[in-house]
Amino acid sequence: MNILSILIGLVTLVLGLVAFVPFLGWMNWLVIPIGIVGAAIGAVSTAKSGRNLNLVLIVIFAIRLSLGGGIF
Structure with missing residues (x-):
C-alpha cells in the first residue's frame, strides 16, 4: 500500500508541477483530491x-491555489 501511495504522490507531483505554470492554477483543483486519495491509501499502510x-x-x-485566488 505504501508503494501505491508513493506512486500516486509522484503522479500528483508531476501534475502539480504543470499546475505551477501561470493560468493553469485551476489544475490544483484536480491535483489536491488525487493527493488526498494517496494520503488515505498511505494511512492504511504501516510505513x-x-x-x-x-x-x-x-x-x-x-x-499555490490560495495565492492564485483559486483560479490562476
Missing part, C-alpha cells in the same frame, strides 16, 4: 513515507 509525501504535496498545492 509513513507515502502518506507524508502526499500530505506535503497537498499543503504546497493548497498554498
Whole structure:
C-alpha cells in the first residue's frame, strides 16, 4: 500500500508541477483530491513515507491555489 501511495504522490507531483505554470492554477483543483486519495491509501499502510509525501504535496498545492485566488 505504501508503494501505491508513493506512486500516486509522484503522479500528483508531476501534475502539480504543470499546475505551477501561470493560468493553469485551476489544475490544483484536480491535483489536491488525487493527493488526498494517496494520503488515505498511505494511512492504511504501516510505513509513513507515502502518506507524508502526499500530505506535503497537498499543503504546497493548497498554498499555490490560495495565492492564485483559486483560479490562476
